[in-house]
Amino acid sequence: QSFGRTPSASEIAGWDIDVRPDGAGLPAGGGTVAQGRAVYDENCAACHGPEGRDGIRDRLAGGQGTLASGQPIKTVGSYWPYATTLFDYIRRAMPYQAPASLSADETYAVSAYILYLNGILPAEGGLDRASLPRVRMPNRDGFLPEREFTAGWTAAR
Amino acid sequence: QSFGRTPSASEIAGWDIDVRPDGAGLPAGGGTVAQGRAVYDENCAACHGPEGRDGIRDRLAGGQGTLASGQPIKTVGSYWPYATTLFDYIRRAMPYQAPASLSADETYAVSAYILYLNGILPAEGGLDRASLPRVRMPNRDGFLPEREFTAGWTAAR
Amino acid sequence: RRRLLAASATAGLTTSPAGADTLANVPAREPGAPLSARSERSRFVELGRVPEAAPGIRPVDPVDAINSKTPFDRLVGSITPTDLHYERSHAGVPDLDPAKHRLLVHGLAARSLVLTMDDIRAMPSVSRVAFLECTGNGWENWKAADPTLTVQNTHGLVSTHEWTGVPLRFVIDLVGGVPSATWMLAEGADGAAVARSIPLTEEIMAEGILAYAQNGEPLRPAHGFPLRLFLPGLEGNLSIKWLRRLKFGDQPFMTRWETARYTQLQADGRARQFQLRQEVNSVITAPSGMMRVRPGPVRISGLAWSGHGRIVQVEVSTDGGASWQAARLTAPALPKAQVRFEMDWVWAGAPTGIVSRATDEMRNVQPDRAAFIARTGTNALFHYSAQQTWRISAEGDVRNALS
Amino acid sequence: RRRLLAASATAGLTTSPAGADTLANVPAREPGAPLSARSERSRFVELGRVPEAAPGIRPVDPVDAINSKTPFDRLVGSITPTDLHYERSHAGVPDLDPAKHRLLVHGLAARSLVLTMDDIRAMPSVSRVAFLECTGNGWENWKAADPTLTVQNTHGLVSTHEWTGVPLRFVIDLVGGVPSATWMLAEGADGAAVARSIPLTEEIMAEGILAYAQNGEPLRPAHGFPLRLFLPGLEGNLSIKWLRRLKFGDQPFMTRWETARYTQLQADGRARQFQLRQEVNSVITAPSGMMRVRPGPVRISGLAWSGHGRIVQVEVSTDGGASWQAARLTAPALPKAQVRFEMDWVWAGAPTGIVSRATDEMRNVQPDRAAFIARTGTNALFHYSAQQTWRISAEGDVRNALS
Numbered sequence A, B: 001q002s003f004g005r006t007p008s009a010s011e012i013a014g015w016d017i018d019v020r021p022d023g024a025g026l027p028a029g030g031g032t033v034a035q036g037r038a039v040y041d042e043n044c045a046a047c048h049g050p051e052g053r054d055g056i057r058d059r060l061a062g063g064q065g066t067l068a069s070g071q072p073i074k075t076v077g078s079y080w081p082y083a084t085t086l087f088d089y090i091r092r093a094m095p096y097q098a099p100a101s102l103s104a105d106e107t108y109a110v111s112a113y114i115l116y117l118n119g120i121l122p123a124e125g126g127l128d129r130a131s132l133p134r135v136r137m138p139n140r141d142g143f144l145p146e147r148e149f150t151a152g153w154t155a156a157r
Numbered sequence C, D: 001r002r003r004l005l006a007a008s009a010t011a012g013l014t015t016s017p018a019g020a021d022t023l024a025n026v027p028a029r030e031p032g033a034p035l036s037a038r039s040e041r042s043r044f045v046e047l048g049r050v051p052e053a054a055p056g057i058r059p060v061d062p063v064d065a066i067n068s069k070t071p072f073d074r075l076v077g078s079i080t081p082t083d084l085h086y087e088r089s090h091a092g093v094p095d096l097d098p099a100k101h102r103l104l105v106h107g108l109a110a111r112s113l114v115l116t117m118d119d120i121r122a123m124p125s126v127s128r129v130a131f132l133e134c135t136g137n138g139w140e141n142w143k144a145a146d147p148t149l150t151v152q153n154t155h156g157l158v159s160t161h162e163w164t165g166v167p168l169r170f171v172i173d174l175v176g177g178v179p180s181a182t183w184m185l186a187e188g189a190d191g192a193a194v195a196r197s198i199p200l201t202e203e204i205m206a207e208g209i210l211a212y213a214q215n216g217e218p219l220r221p222a223h224g225f226p227l228r229l230f231l232p233g234l235e236g237n238l239s240i241k242w243l244r245r246l247k248f249g250d251q252p253f254m255t256r257w258e259t260a261r262y263t264q265l266q267a268d269g270r271a272r273q274f275q276l277r278q279e280v281n282s283v284i285t286a287p288s289g290m291m292r293v294r295p296g297p298v299r300i301s302g303l304a305w306s307g308h309g310r311i312v313q314v315e316v317s318t319d320g321g322a323s324w325q326a327a328r329l330t331a332p333a334l335p336k337a338q339v340r341f342e343m344d345w346v347w348a349g350a351p352t353g354i355v356s357r358a359t360d361e362m363r364n365v366q367p368d369r370a371a372f373i374a375r376t377g378t379n380a381l382f383h384y385s386a387q388q389t390w391r392i393s394a395e396g397d398v399r400n401a402l403s
């Protein structure tokens, strides 16, 4: 019994939006912190606040050094282990009301801006397919994968 | 742990409406076929037809001799094994839109009339607590109780 | 309303085969509706029972309906959606206030008792997944096979739920035991005060439940709210809804429902009485009546159940009963519960008949129609449990047939 | 809205204790409503979830809600009513047309495949009763115990249904097997395209289901219509709703939901990641938060479940954890499914705490709060499974407490 059909490569490409820590899945293109500030102010600030703080939705900046405190503040800067996750998440889910509406360049740029807001990139910095996976996130080593479910993978690292 | 309360005898009496083949449960009172015709015409004919036939609801008379045919007609007269069931059912369920609205006398009377329509009582007949259980229904011996569920009871008869 | 359904559309969905021919045409993702207090069905899913007045009389004015049948052509799995459990009522659906509802327990018992719903819900409870089946299920096919019938029409008077309530045994102990009683009258609070005499067999004493919940929630009014009797494996009419009275005695009370109704006329004009068990049964729900199949792979899916206990085997014939193959159960079979079976088949395009037959743990095997009718005649009206044949024409039209 | 409920009113009913003081006052029987296509709930039964935005933020504007919690204070039995299964969505509830929905299967596999819903419903199916639990269940009680919380608030993010769908294994075989893959990305068609990396353990390969039905009917939109992943015993977020893509790989993809969310911060500031199993858990649902008990007999009732398998024992303490007694299970426990337990208790009127603890077939015992917090700290936010204590005051008020 046969089910379904084989998709074309271009069909798959249209849906294959995930980005891995090693950069697999990142599109061509790039953007700067400065470009990202404009994208952010236009598309994101209304929910996430002027500088990634004090918005009506999730805080995106700050919180470094709070994770072991009684009031941990988990943000992209303080908590996220991989910068690739930021690109992946924005591309699939943000802006909330219009997911997947940003171009690749805009996504690189706004990702760069959020990293800048967290002190991870300098004001004159930027991101592209090559540099993004190389960004070292402050909390990169903050995670303890559970043996039961990750034994093979952690051994391979 | 204790649950519930003990009902008074009069409370039980108000709810204890079932009538057994031996007549247990029949109330005082009585009624004639003639009285029953009036009760019937007023309360029942609209649904069951003028003489227990050709109504919009169940046929109440006729059908004797049809049970072994390809088109069995099951009525009080042709099928029901006990006259007590007729009293019990009318008391609990009829007239459809106002169950339990007939008096005991009216229920005896209309039961008598339905038996008359089936040729089981004569025109000048009637029913009361004593006579009703003694009515011999034509199909009294037409039932084969299933052993698995009635072994003790059929043995006791 | 009836619709032509492709054999694979077993889940209540009307999917147009075209849909989206490339992934690029799949609608774009977007934010959805807010979260809610209750999850409603998709607007793309249409599920409803069919009310009917008597065999062959349907669709019908709801006030004339006495049954409302479960849409097995559009269900999957083994549990029946709560609002689609089949319905059989004798005087409509009463609107009972649980605060005012009372259960009277009396008769041949050490003492009488009046219980409130608070009392009953404070007693120990049991839960059990089991089928309930109207004694009349299958009554369309006694004499002839209307070829326009769906499986909802032929077999829609059985359903499976998780039932929760108090063991009958517990309530009997509460009134001090009933050593001299052999029968129990159960009576409803509906307009007809439907009443049945229940033999106090060991099985009934052990398995009977005074149920107040179905699939985790209070009974719905159509199914007996706030309280019903539930007797697993036995004819549905015994499981008195809107239960308000239990009376113990030493003989049957011979109500209308165990004399005039729910007795089975044999060919000789005599009637089987207190034939209370629902026999081993099964039916193919897809492909089934009024569906259409295309030559090629066809997934056969159906339900099997038995009032004797667990289903241990279901076989399927795709050549009208000449040869049989074991089907696969899609979940562990529970005692006295419906279980789904499936089988792969490739339809070559020639006219044929597809049939299922179930076997239960007591080794009862569902009879073919000829054997069943030879035993019962065609006048019984209730307790039809012969094998169901669906005929498939050269065009792939699936139709109800006697064999 | 919250209501004071008597301990016995566990079935969603508001019964005034007065009601009818003699049987003569019970309303007269009368014909009821016509039979219908669907059985609605009684007007005397009010059941609804509580949408909430974050721990302690509720009731909430529905557009801000991220969770909607199951009303366990008003349910009985073990199965959750379909429309009351808890809900957790990250971008609202999409309104998907099944005819246009597609599943793309690709990545480290012999071949790629696009499947329609007709394809998927034509595959072999399995059905299984199992719980689904949001990783955030219990998140109210990490640091403090708001005494106004009900069991719906503390534990309303878990539910049990019969799930039906295609074995994950079958789909993997369809793409020719995935011998070199160790992880699978599952992605939803919702606005957020929620995506999780799923380790291809033996357990997941054996038990994973691509589910299209719940409790016998098509999934409802809030629960993933027309298709979701279902991974019994593992954190709910893995069971991706509105499933549209499966991609095989040899490492985790590190999506936001397995890094920024659903990772558990320890006291030292590091976080447990891929802590995917839902641990052994239980809670007393009656009497529970905001109910009131009277001195005398009290029926204790609750639910237990474990992602490791079957529940084998539930114990209840009525002295705040000092001594324990075995409770009775009201139905056979199924693996990775909720099961109800009950215990009789006589409350003498002195203040105390009632607590339950469950043990599963792997001999995991639900820890008390002190031991649990000693191990996890109070920052983990997800995977809270400590024993739940309900404090009872001298007045009989039942309140949420840390221990």
Ligand code: HEC
Residues within 6 Å of the ligand: A039, A040, A043, A044, A045, A046, A047, A048, A057, A058, A059, A060, A074, A075, A076, A086, A089, A090, A094, A095, A096, A097, A102, A110, D090, D091, D192, D256, D260, D261
């Ligand atoms: C209309 C409101 C809205 C807008 C506009 C919006 N977001 Fe968001 N954002 C949200 C919500 C709501 C969440 C949390 C979703 C969840 O928890 O699943 C979120 C989460 C995030 C997160 C993850 C935060 C975390 O710690 O997990 C990031 C990063 C983010 N948004 C970036 C952006 C960017 C970049 C833009 C603009 C391009 C944007 N958002 C525009 C509402 C918005």
Ligand code: HEC
Residues within 6 Å of the ligand: B039, B040, B043, B044, B045, B046, B047, B048, B057, B058, B059, B060, B074, B075, B076, B086, B089, B090, B094, B095, B096, B097, B102, B110, C090, C091, C192, C256, C260, C261
């Ligand atoms: C408004 C309609 C209506 C009226 C008026 C009515 N009935 Fe009926 N009757 C019915 C219906 C409907 C049934 C079948 C109920 C069922 O099958 O459960 C029935 C059934 C019966 C039966 C049982 C028939 C059988 O063979 O099982 C008897 C006897 C009966 N009615 C007697 C009466 C009497 C006596 C009255 C008047 C005092 C009466 N009915 C008034 C509608 C009515």
Ligand SMILES: [Ca+2]
Residues within 6 Å of the ligand: A016, A017, A018, A019, A024, A025, A026
């Ligand atoms: Ca990719």
Ligand SMILES: [Ca+2]
Residues within 6 Å of the ligand: A101, A102, A103, A106
């Ligand atoms: Ca733009």
Ligand SMILES: [Ca+2]
Residues within 6 Å of the ligand: B016, B017, B018, B019, B024, B025, B026
């Ligand atoms: Ca009596």
Ligand SMILES: [Ca+2]
Residues within 6 Å of the ligand: B101, B102
């Ligand atoms: Ca009158």
Ligand SMILES: [Ca+2]
Residues within 6 Å of the ligand: C030
């Ligand atoms: Ca739209």
Ligand SMILES: [Ca+2]
Residues within 6 Å of the ligand: D030
């Ligand atoms: Ca009324």
Ligand SMILES: [Co+2]
Residues within 6 Å of the ligand: C088, C133, C134, C135, C136, C236, C237
């Ligand atoms: Co019936």
Ligand SMILES: [Co+2]
Residues within 6 Å of the ligand: D088, D133, D134, D135, D136, D236, D237
């Ligand atoms: Co969750």
